[in-house]
Amino acid sequence: MARRAKPANNATIIDVANLAGVSYATVSRVVNNKENVAPATRVRVLAAMEELGYQANLNARRLVSGRSYAIGLLVHNLMGPYIGEIMAGIDDVLATSNYELMLFTTHQRREREARYIDLMSSGMTDGLILILPRGLETYIRSLRQRHFPYVLVDHRGFEPTDLYVIAANWQGAYDATQHLLQLGHRRIGMITGVIDMDNARERVAGYQAALEAHQVHFDAELFVEGDYTQLSGVNGALKLLSLADPPTAIFASNDVMAFGVLEAAHACKLRVPQDLSLVGFDDVPMASWTQPRLTTVRQPLVEMGRLAAELLLRTLEDPEHQKQGIVVPAELFVRQSTAPANGGRGATVDVVNGAAAWAEAGSNVV
């Protein structure tokens, strides 16, 4: 017979049945709120449950029902303000459901993909939300093949039936760029996100479309790829500002890179917004704590998490019902980091010294 190592709380359905003087099937009925239980019996059973502090064994339930009552969240990494907000939204929705949340990260290790897929298909979760994990395509392929329910955040997937929640990246980028154009800027640099992600590509397209709409020539020189880190924002800005004909405005594909631009501008003795206008993307809380406050495109991250969770839960409840991806609006918030282009440049750019100053100051950062 199996070795006992049961959970601390050990009253089982049988103990309750004995105490209440009924069969344990009846207890099960009471626990699951079934119809056919005499009111008096129900009361008696409830009392017995109360007395014993009965708590249904979750794993037995899971085994017999074939469901885990958990959903998984697969993310690349946990740092940064972006993930936390989406998680908060997901958690919000789950709090009102019977589902719990499991967290999986992909990290550096590519070989974990297979393990996760196995875990899920072995009954660890009933469905999955994927937020831009590396190796997304591999995951999705396995998931589809197993008919395992999933929802993507910030990516539209690869098949028309893929479920996703994404912001209106194109529109947001278009609005941001147009805002700069309307302020009179003509040389607008862009620091992109990781370019093989849907969101990054869409923002680039929006930027280009706005330029085109205003008959501004797209100059490839003004276009640098970043990776959503602050450092890549610093480096991107330094590169842009050292051009022979530097931009008077920069659109960074996320706020964290915009913080990097702020730092680079400061190192180059450029004032934002007087000498350089700057727009970010995301509107993380910190965007309104910087000096100057950052003009940025808000991506409603908490809401996106919420929608993703709802979409997944609905899929679990009713797999047949036809659902589709959701695009949420991305809204430009004009704060203090943008100003009219001042014709000539407001200050001479000395990027060489700026970069040196930055490197020196940066050495304080351990």
Next chain:
Amino acid sequence: MARRAKPANNATIIDVANLAGVSYATVSRVVNNKENVAPATRVRVLAAMEELGYQANLNARRLVSGRSYAIGLLVHNLMGPYIGEIMAGIDDVLATSNYELMLFTTHQRREREARYIDLMSSGMTDGLILILPRGLETYIRSLRQRHFPYVLVDHRGFEPTDLYVIAANWQGAYDATQHLLQLGHRRIGMITGVIDMDNARERVAGYQAALEAHQVHFDAELFVEGDYTQLSGVNGALKLLSLADPPTAIFASNDVMAFGVLEAAHACKLRVPQDLSLVGFDDVPMASWTQPRLTTVRQPLVEMGRLAAELLLRTLEDPEHQKQGIVVPAELFVRQSTAPANGGRGATVDVVNGAAAWAEAGSNVV
């Protein structure tokens, strides 16, 4: 007979046994790497597993073993840079173990306490890490009573046997305050954290001890309670700066409040560090992105998460072995937000206008 709703992947141990021509007990032995299996048999079973893509049903395992192979993380909320880093550390350790991570938040809702305790005792997790959830004392009481393993982060608990990981808050605060004193500051304001948390109290004590060591009178006027939000930093600073004899330096109990101080100082036209020195606590990534870079006390959050996970895992493996709480060092990083006190005040403080300016600018923040 029970309705079928098994996981997508449906090869069971019996299928494997049939294919390999052995009993399913033998398959179990192979799966669990037991000794007594003939090499040839093992090979045959392995091949059958491979062929069928067999994956042990986790919930059956959980039921029979009485363990969930999951640990829970209970936090108050998910936003902000603090939690993400600790989670990353925990995840790091779990990645090399057989455990998965479940996430629970307490949010606003106090009534969820009971639910969580139930979930845990019903076998959802094998152990718990608690990061300053509201209602901590209630949780701990239930947990102890059920002999459920747990580790606290950033709190020392209530019993000598409580396991915890915490930074050397007292020392960190002492060093921060001493740094300011050595720069010649004598009126040093402090914005505290939520004062019923251990970490906040310890930082206050360190601040007071440093003042005392330097024979500086502790002035209750210079002491305001914050709640770790940026807004409370703004308000605390505004209050301090409007004193008849305002501080020349402020020690904020976390970086986020220090960002608020930065904002308030800017609104009051005070330069940091020339007119006001500022020290934070935590050293979140953003602390080195502000202008000026923030002098702060680093709390090794990722490492703390890692240690907490290791402590819990060791407890699960060997419940008897005597373990104890861990205090990690908190180190002062001097960057750009502190400077020598300049005798007289460098600028006149106009807090009334400053506050007005701040309120107006703040209205941009939706």
Next chain:
DNA sequence: ATGAAAGCGCTAACAA
């Protein structure tokens, strides 16, 4: 070295 079999705690079909 291997097989047979007894549960783990529960759900749900079937009978009464």
Next chain:
DNA sequence: TTGTTAGCGCTTTCAT
């Protein structure tokens, strides 16, 4: 309305 019973897929004794 209630009880009886057959599993869910697995681990682990106990025989062989």
